[in-house]
Amino acid sequence: MTLMTRPPLNRRLAAFGTTIFAEMSALAARTGSINLGQGFPDTDGPEEIREAAVRALREGRGNQYPPGPGVPELRTAIADHQLRRYGMAFDPDTEVLVTAGATEAIAASLLALLEPGDEVIALEPYYDSYAACVAMAGGVRVPVTLRPHEGRYVLDLDELRAAVTDRTRLILLNTPHNPTGTVVTREELAAVAALAVERDLLVVTDEVYEHLVFDDATHVPIATLPGMRERTVTIGSAGKTFSFTGWKVGWITAPPELTAAVRSAKQFLTYVSSGPFQYAVAEALRLPDSYFEGLRADLSAKRDLLSDGLAEAGFEVFRPAGTYFVTTDIRPFGESDGFAFCRALPERCGVVAIPNAVFYDDREQGAPFVRFAFCKKESVLQEAVSRLKGL
Numbered sequence: 494m495t496l497m498t499r500p501p502l503n504r505r506l507a508a509f510g511t512t513i514f515a516e517m518s519a520l521a522a523r524t525g526s527i528n529l530g531q532g533f534p535d536t537d538g539p540e541e542i543r544e545a546a547v548r549a550l551r552e553g554r555g556n557q558y559p560p561g562p563g564v565p566e567l568r569t570a571i572a573d574h575q576l577r578r579y580g581m582a583f584d585p586d587t588e589v590l591v592t593a594g595a596t597e598a599i600a601a602s603l604l605a606l607l608e609p610g611d612e613v614i615a616l617e618p619y620y621d622s623y624a625a626c627v628a629m630a631g632g633v634r635v636p637v638t639l640r641p642h643e644g645r646y647v648l649d650l651d652e653l654r655a656a657v658t659d660r661t662r663l664i665l666l667n668t669p670h671n672p673t674g675t676v677v678t679r680e681e682l683a684a685v686a687a688l689a690v691e692r693d694l695l696v697v698t699d700e701v702y703e704h705l706v707f708d709d710a711t712h713v714p715i716a717t718l719p720g721m722r723e724r725t726v727t728i729g730s731a732g733k734t735f736s737f738t739g740w741k742v743g744w745i746t747a748p749p750e751l752t753a754a755v756r757s758a759k760q761f762l763t764y765v766s767s768g769p770f771q772y773a774v775a776e777a778l779r780l781p782d783s784y785f786e787g788l789r790a791d792l793s794a795k796r797d798l799l800s801d802g803l804a805e806a807g808f809e810v811f812r813p814a815g816t817y818f819v820t821t822d823i824r825p826f827g828e829s830d831g832f833a834f835c836r837a838l839p840e841r842c843g844v845v846a847i848p849n850a851v852f853y854d855d856r857e858q859g860a861p862f863v864r865f866a867f868c869k870k871e872s873v874l875q876e877a878v879s880r881l882k883g884l
Contacts, residue, residue, distance in 0.1 A: 594743040611633065742774045
């Protein structure tokens with residue numbers, strides 16, 4: 494037998510192994526622990542939306558290949574949502590593209606818009622697929638780090654400006670921000686927008702948590718700011734808003750030339766996906782405001798339950814303004830290695846979390862921080878809090 498002389502995995506992806514989410518979810522299953530690591534709800538979304546998917550299946554809508562850009566009903570619903578919520582008008586035929594979740598939207602956008610060697614500024618810590626997608630596109634990742642300050646993570650605008658070079662192609666933005674839970678303010682976004690216009694940069698913005706904001710925080714799409722609509726790809730998703738993460742229905746809205754570019758890459762990834770679910774999500778986007786208000790109220794209460802419990806257990810807690818994740822600092826326990834802490838936590842108290850270091854280029858910066866998800870039943874969170882107090 495002839496042995497291969499070259500490793501099978503190309504060098505762009507050699508640094509990326511099994512995701513931490515797969516590792517920690519497997520650990521939760523093996524130990525019977527409460528999984529507060531991976532960000533998925535433990536209950537389904539609205540019954541009428543689930544029934545809409547069943548109805549589409551029975552009526553034969555979407556059981557065969559749907560249109561490449563997405564079914565017209567969903568593209569129209571997405572355009573209506575953007576207009577109703579943010580006052581942005583998009584043509585559903587030329588400025589909306591349905592994707593296999595936000596993850597494909599990110600991948601297709603970066604594959605379409607980057608040339609090898611182009612630099613991409615990303616707000617660190619960042620969701621792990623960002624780094625992999627930049628690598629697959631041949632881009633160069635340039636992190637600008639959000640740092641804790643007075644209970645929230647903040648963006649250093651001077652550091653952002655200094656990161657831009659002649660090789661910078663785009664800024665990869667995420668707000669509300671996973672994993673820190675910060676919501677980038679209008680003032681911060683205005684500075685990002687001014688820089689993008691000044692240096693003629695594209696912006697790809699991941700806004701999948703747009704409806705999950707709490708207290709007095711407000712989500713502002715950067716595409717609404719002066720000079721930004723024509724240079725921004727906005728990414729949305731049904732999974733987080735409607736608690737159907739397995740359906741994998743995401744989308745982009747962007748000007749025609751950017752939408753066409755992303756579609757050119759997307760058509761060679763999945764081509765199409767989630768046929769019957771697209772019709773259901775079209776109905777979900779038209780739910781009354783009371784649904785979205787109820788979602789925020791429910792998650793806000795769960796955020797407080799878990800945040801208060803973590804603080805009582807001894808963690809330093811960064812109470813989030815958005816998403817459904819709480820970042821904590823483990824140094825009050827005399828520990829600073831988030832990986833070791835999370836791998837030992839199931840045996841210590843039967844709870845699984847995620848080490849934030851996986852979201853950093855410089856893992857030492859993220860070493861003492863650990864993320865917990867609160868998108869779970871109240872009874873599950875109460876039991877997790879009870880267990881964590883054993884620390």
